[in-house]
Amino acid sequence: xxxIGHQHPLSKVIAEINQIxxxxxxxxxxxxxxxxxxxNFDMLNVPADHPSxxxxxxxxxxxxxxxxxxxxxxxxxxxxMLDNKPPIRMICxxxxxxxxxxxxxxxxxxxQLEGLMIDKDISLGHMKGVLEYFFSKFxxxxxxxxxxxxFFPFVEPGVEVDMKIASQEGNKLSGKWIELMGAGMVHPNVxxxxxxxxxxxxxxxxxxxxxxxxxxxYGVDDIRLMYNGDLRFVNQx
Amino acid sequence: MLFSRNWLQTFFETPLPxxxxxxxxxxxxxxEIDEVTAVGDxxxxxxxxxxxxxxxxxxxxxxxxxLAVILDxxxxxxxxxxxxxxxxxxxxxxxxxxTPTCDYYSVAxxxxxxxxxxxxxxxxALGAIGQRSINNIVDATNYVMFHLGQPLHAFDAGKLVAxxxxxxxxxxxxxxxxxxxxxxxxxxxxxxxxxxxxDGHTDTxxxxxxxxxxxxxxxDESTTVILLEAAHFERVATRLTSxxxxxxxxxxxxxxxxxxKTLAQYGLVxxxxxxxxxAGGEVVGMxxxxxxxxxxxxxxxxxxxxxNSVFGLALTQAEVEIIIKCFGYEYTxxxxxxxxxxxxxxxxxxxxxxxIEEIGRMYGLTHIVSITPTPMAVAECNSRHFYAxxxxxxxxxxxxxEVYTSTFRANDIVKIENALASDxxxxxxxxxxxxxxxxxxxxxYRDLLGLTAxxxxxxxxxxxxxxxxxxxxxxxxxxTSYKAKIDEPLVAEALTTLTEVLGVTPELLSNENGVVExxxxxxxxQLPAVTAYEAVLxxxxxxxxxxxxxxxxxxxxxxxxxxxxxxxxxxxVLRTASGPLxxxxxxxxxxxxxxxxxxxxxxxxxSNEKTLAxxxxxxxxxxxxxxxxxxxxxxx
Numbered sequence: 072x073x074x075i076g077h078q079h080p081l082s083k084v085i086a087e088i089n090q091i092x093x094x095x096x097x098x099x100x101x102x103x104x105x106x107x108x109x110x111n112f113d114m115l116n117v118p119a120d121h122p123s124x125x126x127x128x129x130x131x132x133x134x135x136x137x138x139x140x141x142x143x144x145x146x147x148x149x150x151x152m153l154d155n156k157p158p159i160r161m162i163c164x165x166x167x168x169x170x171x172x173x174x175x176x177x178x179x180x181x182x183q184l185e186g187l188m189i190d191k192d193i194s195l196g197h198m199k200g201v202l203e204y205f206f207s208k209f210x211x212x213x214x215x216x217x218x219x220x221x222f223f224p225f226v227e228p229g230v231e232v233d234m235k236i237a238s239q240e241g242n243k244l245s246g247k248w249i250e251l252m253g254a255g256m257v258h259p260n261v262x263x264x265x266x267x268x269x270x271x272x273x274x275x276x277x278x279x280x281x282x283x284x285x286x287x288x289y290g291v292d293d294i295r296l297m298y299n300g301d302l303r304f305v306n307q308x
Numbered sequence: 309m310l311f312s313r314n315w316l317q318t319f320f321e322t323p324l325p326x327x328x329x330x331x332x333x334x335x336x337x338x339x340e341i342d343e344v345t346a347v348g349d350x351x352x353x354x355x356x357x358x359x360x361x362x363x364x365x366x367x368x369x370x371x372x373x374x375l376a377v378i379l380d381x382x383x384x385x386x387x388x389x390x391x392x393x394x395x396x397x398x399x400x401x402x403x404x405x406x407t408p409t410c411d412y413y414s415v416a417x418x419x420x421x422x423x424x425x426x427x428x429x430x431x432x433a434l435g436a437i438g439q440r441s442i443n444n445i446v447d448a449t450n451y452v453m454f455h456l457g458q459p460l461h462a463f464d465a466g467k468l469v470a471x472x473x474x475x476x477x478x479x480x481x482x483x484x485x486x487x488x489x490x491x492x493x494x495x496x497x498x499x500x501x502x503x504x505x506x507d508g509h510t511d512t513x514x515x516x517x518x519x520x521x522x523x524x525x526x527x528d529e530s531t532t533v534i535l536l537e538a539a540h541f542e543r544v545a546t547r548l549t550s551x552x553x554x555x556x557x558x559x560x561x562x563x564x565x566x567x568x569k570t571l572a573q574y575g576l577v578x579x580x581x582x583x584x585x586x587a588g589g590e591v592v593g594m595x596x597x598x599x600x601x602x603x604x605x606x607x608x609x610x611x612x613x614x615x616n617s618v619f620g621l622a623l624t625q626a627e628v629e630i631i632i633k634c635f636g637y638e639y640t641x642x643x644x645x646x647x648x649x650x651x652x653x654x655x656x657x658x659x660x661x662x663x664i665e666e667i668g669r670m671y672g673l674t675h676i677v678s679i680t681p682t683p684m685a686v687a688e689c690n691s692r693h694f695y696a697x698x699x700x701x702x703x704x705x706x707x708x709x710e711v712y713t714s715t716f717r718a719n720d721i722v723k724i725e726n727a728l729a730s731d732x733x734x735x736x737x738x739x740x741x742x743x744x745x746x747x748x749x750x751x752x753y754r755d756l757l758g759l760t761a762x763x764x765x766x767x768x769x770x771x772x773x774x775x776x777x778x779x780x781x782x783x784x785x786x787x788t789s790y791k792a793k794i795d796e797p798l799v800a801e802a803l804t805t806l807t808e809v810l811g812v813t814p815e816l817l818s819n820e821n822g823v824v825e826x827x828x829x830x831x832x833x834q835l836p837a838v839t840a841y842e843a844v845l846x847x848x849x850x851x852x853x854x855x856x857x858x859x860x861x862x863x864x865x866x867x868x869x870x871x872x873x874x875x876x877x878x879x880x881v882l883r884t885a886s887g888p889l890x891x892x893x894x895x896x897x898x899x900x901x902x903x904x905x906x907x908x909x910x911x912x913x914x915s916n917e918k919t920l921a922x923x924x925x926x927x928x929x930x931x932x933x934x935x936x937x938x939x940x941x942x943x944x
Contacts, residue, residue, distance in 0.1 A: 075704065075705065075707060076703060076704035076705070076706070076707045076708040076709045076710070076763065077704065077709040077710065078700060078701075078704055079710040079711060080456070080708075080711055080850075080852075082696075082710060082712075082713060082767070085693075086693075086697055086844045087844055088694060088846075089690075089841065089846045090841065090843070093686050093841055094683055094684055095681040095682065095683055095684060096683075096684035096685060096687070097686065098686050098687055098688055098690070099686075099690035099915055100690070101690070101692065102911050103721075103776050104715070104771075104774055105735070105771060106770050107899055116399040120448075120543070120544040120547060124573075129844050130720065130724050130725070130726060130727075131722070131725035131726055132724060132725055132726070132813060133723035133724065133725045134723075140715075140724075140735075147724065152662060158557065160686075164922070166715070166769065168715070170726060170728060171728075172728075173728075177493060179397050179716075179728050180714065180715050180716070192617055194617060194618055194619055194620030194676075194679070195618065195619050195620060195621065195668075196620025196621075196675070196676055196677050196679040197620065197677060197678055197679045197681070199677070199678040199679070200679040200680045200681055201681050203680075204680065207605065211849075216678075217673075217674050218673035218674065218676060219336055219340060219673060220337065220339065220665070220669040220673060221337075221358065222358040222359055222360045222361070227659070227661040227662060227664075228618070228661065228664060228665030228669070229665075229670055231340065232674060243811075248865070255614050256618055256661065258661070259659065259661060273617070273618065279635075280654050284862045286390055289850055289851060290798055290851045290852045291852045292852070292854055295713060297713055298712050298713060299713070299714075299746075299749075300711035300712070300713045300742070300743075300746030300750070300764065300766075301711075301746075301749065301750070301753075302709055302711075302747065302750045302753055302757055302759075302762070302764070303757065303854075303855045304855070305709045305710065306757050307850065307852055307853060308854075
């Protein structure tokens with residue numbers, strides 16, 4: 072009997088993300104999942120007394136206070152800027168870790184998508200354009216994006232990004248604004264420590280939960296299903 | 309924090325817009341709103357105040373100021389507009405601070421108070437934002453905190469020792485092991501990293517600095533003289549104390565967020581006057597230690613060009629000036645160069661980008677216009693992703709399913725300092741164990757999924773004491789028992805396929821009992837560089853369907869059918885006959901002998917509500933047999 076296998080929804084999502092971003096010149100970058108505190112926090116302008124460094128959010132490694140399981144894909148921004156000169160167009164899909172209780176919408180390990188675009192004149196207008204381009208291709212429908220004021224230590228100004236998928240029949244998520252992720256203009260302190268002169272260059276960065284993209288695209292109701300190896304789940308894809 | 313519309317209205321002469329309008333304005337120009345609820349004739353907003361703005365926005369005055377700017381509505385009485393008032397100094401109390409974590413401490417003596425119920429307006433105001441009324445004194449201190457953002461604390465002076473009619477308040481570091489009992493009765497053992505407020509004459513702890521008052525000097529019905537504290541405690545020290553004792557209070561939250569020390573001067577006067585108003589009594593005077601100069605913030609400069617380049621806009625100097633004017637801050641704007649001097653409370657306006665953000669959000673971030681990206685080739689391709697995709701699709705082509713499993717294990721090489729659970733205390737150093745477990749779990753789902761063998765793989769990171777690498781692990785479980793075949797032919801098939809696709813034979817790290825693992829990273833060095841990605845084939849839209857958590861039951865049936873019958877026709881008959889409990893009909897085999905055709909099928913039964921008993925499947929099979937009989941087929 073012939074049977075054809077199934078691709079995990081997250082790797083499907085990663086492949087699609089890469090294809091869409093590659094069309095507009097975004098390089099697929101990577102960094103270690105076990106990361107130096109230096110990259111995960113210090114160089115991202117997260118002050119030493121910031122609550123996100125607290126033990127309840129971050130996994131630390133025994134006998135290695137300089138290491139954490141990365142809490143976001145943002146350290147790859149710093150690593151990439153240290154290794155590459157602007158102009159920069161980069162994405163990084165990758166696994167991240169948070170020391171949080173798990174439930175249907177939270178996992179202690181999940182995937183994030185980081186995006187970074189740096190040049191002499193990159194604005195939030197570019198970010199809006201790039202995100203609308205990406206979401207429209209990813210969801211196969213016209214998607215609108217809007218920004219609201221927000222705050223993250225590694226960006227200034229910081230924004231919250233909402234998206235709205237054009238109305239489609241049978242898609243409960245379409246036609247309404249959905250809160251999606253944090254983003255903003257890369258903080259000059261981050262550019263500076265990563266070797267990019269903030270007097271010459273500027274640009275945006277965003278970080279979104281990829282599990283959430285999969286949830287929105289495929290209607291998955293419990294993200295824990297993504298990580299338990301259950302074929303009753305995987306074989307639907 | 310909860311904010312009352314009626315309370316916010318006290319800052320304005322003009323009536324504020326309706327709650328829905330306020331909600332929309334605050335959402336798009338200031339902060340996220342979690343919920344808006346009606347409380348009596350009031351509307352209450354639960355606003356998520358962002359950490360960078362918490363030093364001045366965790367108060368009704370702060371939000372009123374935001375509304376004044378957003379709505380371009382003048383504030384009738386901005387309490388922070390004028391220099392802070394003071395009271396005459398009194399010599400009935402002395403104040404010392406010996407800890408660097410307290411850089412300003414002031415106290416006002418109010419005598420002749422009558423502790424009792426708060427007036428209705430005060431109870432209503434606090435009630436709207438979810439604060440229980442305690443008594444007029446405590447309510448007054450809470451009101452001022454939610455009004456201005458400055459925590460206050462009232463001590464009963466009668467419970468302190470006076471020497472020659474003089475009290476002494478001393479702020480010092482706690483002693484190691486020193487005990488403290490809070491106003492609500494909880495007991496804490498302090499460390500030298502905590503700061504405490506003490507009765508200087510007895511060295512008794514009166515309060516845990518910046519966090520909570522103690523029971524020994526609490527206000528009660530017998531209280532007639534109050535010592536009202538308005539102080540400034542260092543943010544990190546307060547946060548650590550609050551964390552150490554798992555005691556976050558409205559006061560500690562405000563210190564943690566770095567409220568400015570100047571605010572204490574406004575708080576003391578507002579608090580003492582309000583107490584005198586609601587509890588009678590008279591302000592005798594005040595005493596303070598520490599720097600009283602109003603915080604002067606450095607001017608921040610930014611060019612019009614910079615502002616426009618961050619948002620991709622083309623605003624004119626006049627347009628930006630209209631926005632900056634609404635803030636009411638000191639500024640100059642000459643030759644397209646803006647210089648703003650932030651007021652003392654705005655510790656978040658330090659660099660040009662901070663001012664750019666203020667202008668952008670008040671202009672409206674929703675007005676940013678998309679700039680469509682230009683297509684271009686990538687500077688380099690990610691070979692790990694490229695080859696992972698190649699391997700993935702090769703394995704899928706021969707029936708493998710991709711799984712993701714946990715990075716954490718109960719035991720391995722690399723230990724997590726603060727694990728979530730004892731079975732998640734280490735990082736995996738191999739994918740083999742995870743894949744074996746996933747394989748075993750899936751054996752019982754084979755009939756349900758119509759599989760003859762469980763064939764899975766994972767591509768993921770593993771960790772050595774120093775190393776981190778991507779590995780690929782695949783498993784085949786084709787036997788009927790849980791024990792895999794030693795020499796699994798399907799594993800050999802998979803490896804042959806990979807070798808064909810990659811042109812290189814992966815060097816196996818392990819190969820036993822149907823499980824094979826190799827390093828993707830090691831393989832990459834042997835593979836050609838990647839110059840272009842392969843196209844991702846777009847699949848039809850997939851919508852995930854929740855599945856039953858209950859086990860399935862299988863029944864096989866073989867029968868002689870008419871020569872003209874196709875497998876599809878027979879499946880349709882079986883499906884109809886077996887009803888809703890039958891979730892899958894799998895064709896097992898077909899053969900012809902002596903001009904007769906035999907077909908065999910496996911029927912899989914499952915309920916969404918319970919574990920099916922074998923007898924329930926058998927009952928369905930009886931009706932299936934009778935349908936087969938009616939068709940003139942013959943069960944073998």
